[in-house]
Amino acid sequence: MVSAVLPILAALATALVAALVLWPLRGTGRRAPFIAMVLAIGAAAGALYLLVGTPQAAVQMADPREPATLRDGVAELQQALARDPQRADGWALLGRSQLALGKLAEANAAYARALQLAPDEPAVLVEAAQARAQADPGKQFDDTALQWLRHAQQIAPDSERAGWLIGIALRQRGLDAEAATTWEALLPRLDPPAATALREQIAIAREKAGVPAAATASVSALRSQGLVVTVALDPAFAARARLLAGASVFVIARMPGGPPMPVAVEKHALGDLPLRVTLDDADSPMPTQPLSALQEVEVFARVSASGQANRQEGDIDSPLVRVRLPHDGAVPLVIGTP
Numbered sequence: 001m002v003s004a005v006l007p008i009l010a011a012l013a014t015a016l017v018a019a020l021v022l023w024p025l026r027g028t029g030r031r032a033p034f035i036a037m038v039l040a041i042g043a044a045a046g047a048l049y050l051l052v053g054t055p056q057a058a059v060q061m062a063d064p065r066e067p068a069t070l071r072d073g074v075a076e077l078q079q080a081l082a083r084d085p086q087r088a089d090g091w092a093l094l095g096r097s098q099l100a101l102g103k104l105a106e107a108n109a110a111y112a113r114a115l116q117l118a119p120d121e122p123a124v125l126v127e128a129a130q131a132r133a134q135a136d137p138g139k140q141f142d143d144t145a146l147q148w149l150r151h152a153q154q155i156a157p158d159s160e161r162a163g164w165l166i167g168i169a170l171r172q173r174g175l176d177a178e179a180a181t182t183w184e185a186l187l188p189r190l191d192p193p194a195a196t197a198l199r200e201q202i203a204i205a206r207e208k209a210g211v212p213a214a215a216t217a218s219v220s221a222l223r224s225q226g227l228v229v230t231v232a233l234d235p236a237f238a239a240r241a242r243l244l245a246g247a248s249v250f251v252i253a254r255m256p257g258g259p260p261m262p263v264a265v266e267k268h269a270l271g272d273l274p275l276r277v278t279l280d281d282a283d284s285p286m287p288t289q290p291l292s293a294l295q296e297v298e299v300f301a302r303v304s305a306s307g308q309a310n311r312q313e314g315d316i317d318s319p320l321v322r323v324r325l326p327h328d329g330a331v332p333l334v335i336g337t338p
Helices: 002-025 031-052 056-061 070-083 088-100 104-117 122-135 143-155 160-172 176-184 192-208 219-223 235-240
Strands: 227-233 248-254 264-269 275-279 296-304 321-324 331-335
Touching (some): 070 088, 088 104, 104 122, 122 160, 143 160, 227 235, 227 248, 296 331, 321 331
Antiparallel strands (some): 248 264, 248 296
């Protein structure tokens, strides 16, 4: 029973933590993106727990009899850890469980023990930092929490949760420009709704930092300068290839001969193919390098099993198409052509 209860409570507790930590950033009158971001973090935390957590640990380490309540499960887990105190996963599970029960001091002590045993686990570093912020009277990420987050990001550069929380910690310190830069780096890896919500926070941070209004031009004004792209699978390739149903499709524009960082990118599900999208400055991960500032771009599409925009082993790219801007009509991209 406890193995089923703990993931749910952990996800709810994480959503609550997110709401408390994000609350100082809410005062903009834009409640929908704020709420969406809170819920997104809570959902992501639940998925992360199911992927990297160890709900089975409570069953494996505890008495075969199922505990009647979460508190009973915690008590049995504590007894198991007393017998086998070198289980970093067990201490992390105890931290999540204590957090679900609202025992902040006990949760932080458990996370600290987990990090002593496994100091290079990104997920635990992020959870520990978030629990530490929840225990702070002002819901602040102190220097230790920020250090844990930075260490997590160093080990796992693609950790969206670490990057998001680092941005919050920087904003709490008044480092709004640095927060905006940190969040901008996350945009290529986010789904469109999450990216839209994050752009709202980036705009707020840039405004607080005194960035000129021209650097945050309205999305509606930039839409007219967009690049229309169609994406499809080559029929012969689709017939013989075994593509994962959960794979993602990235539509990417970048500087010809320049760095691999996109100047515009959108993420879609493989099942959405064929696609017709419009890349514009709203899809630029770095507002300082928008699509509209370029005269020429390379455009391609990528099928990614990992869900990451950065190329991974096994990813499949369409041929590059070089386009001069502005461009009339749609740019056709076909994935799987020889």
